[in-house]
Each structure stands twice: as C-alpha cells, then as structure tokens.
Amino acid sequence: MWDTSNDYRLLVAEKSVELFLRTVEGANLKGKWNKKQALQAARKMTSEIQTLYYSYLEPSAIVTTPQIDLLEEQATEIVEALGGNSWHRQFPELANREEKPKLEESLAKIKFFLNTILGLKDRISLGEIEDPVMGIDIKKGEILSVSKHPEADQLLVCNVNLHQRAITVVTNDLEVREKNQVAVALLPPEVFMGITSEGMFLGAGEGILKDVKGDLGKLPHGIPLEALNEARNLVENFLQ
Numbered sequence: 001m002w003d004t005s006n007d008y009r010l011l012v013a014e015k016s017v018e019l020f021l022r023t024v025e026g027a028n029l030k031g032k033w034n035k036k037q038a039l040q041a042a043r044k045m046t047s048e049i050q051t052l053y054y055s056y057l058e059p060s061a062i063v064t065t066p067q068i069d070l071l072e073e074q075a076t077e078i079v080e081a082l083g084g085n086s087w088h089r090q091f092p093e094l095a096n097r098e099e100k101p102k103l104e105e106s107l108a109k110i111k112f113f114l115n116t117i118l119g120l121k122d123r124i125s126l127g128e129i130e131d132p133v134m135g136i137d138i139k140k141g142e143i144l145s146v147s148k149h150p151e152a153d154q155l156l157v158c159n160v161n162l163h164q165r166a167i168t169v170v171t172n173d174l175e176v177r178e179k180n181q182v183a184v185a186l187l188p189p190e191v192f193m194g195i196t197s198e199g200m201f202l203g204a205g206e207g208i209l210k211d212v213k214g215d216l217g218k219l220p221h222g223i224p225l226e227a228l229n230e231a232r233n234l235v236e237n238f239l240q
Helices: 008-026 035-053 066-082 087-093 100-118 120-124 225-239
Strands: 137-149 152-161 166-171 181-186 190-192 195-197
Touching: 008 035, 008 100, 008 120, 008 225, 035 066, 066 087, 066 100, 066 120, 087 100, 100 120, 100 195, 137 166, 166 181, 166 195, 181 225
Parallel strands: none
Antiparallel strands: 137 152, 137 181, 152 166, 190 195
C-alpha cells in the first residue's frame, strides 16, 4: 500500500496552492482579471489534494481519480480568471518601473504553482518513488542569453529555453555560456538582489552540468544522483 500522505508530489502541490493564495492576496496585479474566481478555484484544490492524501492508492490508480481531473480543471479555470493563456503578459505592461521587480516575483510564483498542478499527473505517473525531487520538475534547457547581475559581480542572469516557455535562472557559475545544454530544477522562485530566479541549474563537483542529454523541455538523461542533492534540500525547505 502506497503512503499517499507522505507523497512529495502531493505535499508540494498543496504547498504551492498556499503559495498561490498568499501571492494573489498580496500582489498588485493591474489589468482585467477575476481575483475572486481565481481564489475560489484555488481553495477548492486543497480539498481535492486532501482526498488524495488519505486515499492510500497506488500511483497508477491516483492518476485515474476524479480528483486529478478536477485539479487540472481548476488550474485551467485559474488561467482563465487571470486573463487567459497570455495572462502573464498583461500585468507587466501596466506596471511602472518601481513595481516591476516585485511583480516579476509574484508572476514567477503563480507560474510555479500552475506548473506544479498541471504537471502533477505526469509526476505521479512515474510510480512509487520516495524522493523530494519528485515534487518538482527537472527539465533540460538551453541557455539563450547570459548577462551580468546588475547588483552582484559573482552572479549571472540566464534566459533559459525550456521548449514551451523560457525562464530566468540566476547562477553563481561564471562559466555558463549561450547554447549550454543544462538541467534545471523548477523550484519555488527566489529573489537574488532584485532579480527573481525561477529555477536552479543542477551541478556535480565543479560548476553546473553544461552538456546535458535528452529532449528540450523533458526530463534530462543521465543526471548524476549527487547533482540532485541541493534540489532535494530546497524542496524540503519549501515544505517546512
């Protein structure tokens, strides 16, 4: 019998709902969107996740439950409430320069939440695996551009292509270059001196992995287990 109450995928999903609720309640999102509808749909998610917590079903059975379908439907409803598939574009257009750093952090948190919920079925489909990194996505990316952090000489800001979307990752590896093939852990966003990082590059030993194999936007191949250690720690910290 699988202990669903300790499944990291469900634990991170529930925590991401809490993050979304806090973010939307406190964010200054200017534009045409339905805050009430977004909050109501998110609150419904908590009961669906709680039902899965105490189901003690095998992962293969969880993915066929109505709760999984309802979570995806509620996530879709939230996207619509935020303004549709291009929701993340309207808010920056209406923000002034002073508002943008905080807005970027809020939008990154919303994206993390939606990605966590909409990717839940695929992660659970991987089976009975007791590992904190199962709660998040690990994807292969390609670095599109690299620039110096405006406030920190020992940090670089990377724009990373994940096939279906691009994200910003802040790294302290000063050897990263355009076209590096990297493994990215899509973690809860973190702000580094005014720049929001939406993930973390995986690395083992000196520096990050820069020649990762696999399809862009998919789970990379042949990642050393030790490269996952920091991501594990950050997932555990998120859950505390």
